[in-house]
Amino acid sequence: MTNSSNFFERVYEVAKQIPYGRVTTYGAIAKAIGAAKSARMVGYAMNGASEREDVPAHRVVNRKGVLTGKHHFAGTHLMQQLLESEGIKVEDDQIQDFKSVFWEPETTST
DNA sequence: CGAATGACCTCTG
């Protein structure tokens, strides 16, 4: 459905704004949508986002740059492969030079 | 309606 839930849509909107070869964190997205305290929900929303091609959930990692949710993807290292495919170096489920590839979402909404 | 779970983050010892 188009508007499953405002919360989920917000997360999708921000995730879709993630540029190529860049990654962001759940907390950053949560804050961008105005729910910094619901960082956990951001990841939860990604659960449904993983099925959406419009939502690059593989570009979303935790605060440490670790692919915590890679288990939710089809392949075991699918998430890592996707990131590496974009030029992001990933090792042991940990993004290398995370701060360099880190991208902060902008609250363009509203 | 109440309880449990979850791809997290922040504070305190």
Added chain:
DNA sequence: GCAGAGGCCATTC
């Protein structure tokens, strides 16, 4: 500085 515990919010049973 590292380690552990709590909290917070939304969805699901």
